[in-house]
Amino acid sequence: MGSERKQKSKFNWDLWKLNAKLLQDDLFVERVRECLMRDNYDRGSENCFEATERFKQNAKTIAIERSSQVCREERREQNELRNLLAQLLPGSFTSVIKSVKMEIEAKDAEKYKGAAIRARGEKLLAGEQPTKRALADQKSYARKQEISRTVYCGAIKEEPKAIMNAFTEHYMELFENKAPPKGGFETEF
Numbered sequence: 001m002g003s004e005r006k007q008k009s010k011f012n013w014d015l016w017k018l019n020a021k022l023l024q025d026d027l028f029v030e031r032v033r034e035c036l037m038r039d040n041y042d043r044g045s046e047n048c049f050e051a052t053e054r055f056k057q058n059a060k061t062i063a064i065e066r067s068s069q070v071c072r073e074e075r076r077e078q079n080e081l082r083n084l085l086a087q088l089l090p091g092s093f094t095s096v097i098k099s100v101k102m103e104i105e106a107k108d109a110e111k112y113k114g115a116a117i118r119a120r121g122e123k124l125l126a127g128e129q130p131t132k133r134a135l136a137d138q139k140s141y142a143r144k145q146e147i148s149r150t151v152y153c154g155a156i157k158e159e160p161k162a163i164m165n166a167f168t169e170h171y172m173e174l175f176e177n178k179a180p181p182k183g184g185f186e187t188e189f
Contacts, residue, residue, distance in 0.1 A: 018060075018063055022067055027066065028062065028063065028066040031066070032059050035058045035059060036055060036059075039051060039054060074107065077107075078104065082104065084096075085104070147163055147167075149163075150163050150167075152165065
């Protein structure tokens with residue numbers, strides 16, 4: 001008769017999305033450009049779909065690595081600021097304390113604002129500070145959007161592996177080496 005808790009879903013890298021802040025990161029942009037140039041020269045006789053998929057996977061790996069580095073650096077800076085704040089005595093360094101608090105609040109606001117956007121939080125009032133609730137809403141939204149059931153080979157499948165196989169097979173069949181119809185572009189546009 002106790003309360004039922006929903007089982008927490010583990011993070012799935014297949015649901016990963018690019019953090020738009022990385023597009024302003026010079027190191028990330030440079031590494032993606034290098035990857036693009038390298039993939040263009042290594043392509044050879046490979047078909048364009050395979051080359052595109054390989055580039056997307058390489059760019060995703062670069063983005064994950066760089067965002068991890070950026071996140072680690074931001075966390076380190078935030079911890080340093082909190083430690084500095086803890087060391088300062090109230091009353092003796094009020095201007096330093098205020099500036100440290102403002103920096104911490106700015107970093108927190110940026111984190112919560114991103115979470116609110118990803119959670120599709122539309123009800124934030126002007127001037128209202130996003131909270132940890134936005135982070136929880138983001139996770140809840142991601143869980144709701146996850147595909148948990150599909151029909152595959154005439155049966156309903158709920159296992160993640162079977163769902164992945166169903167989608168893989170569908171898109172492989174869809175994007176097989178089929179030549180586009182001649183003149184299709186001209187007739188459409």
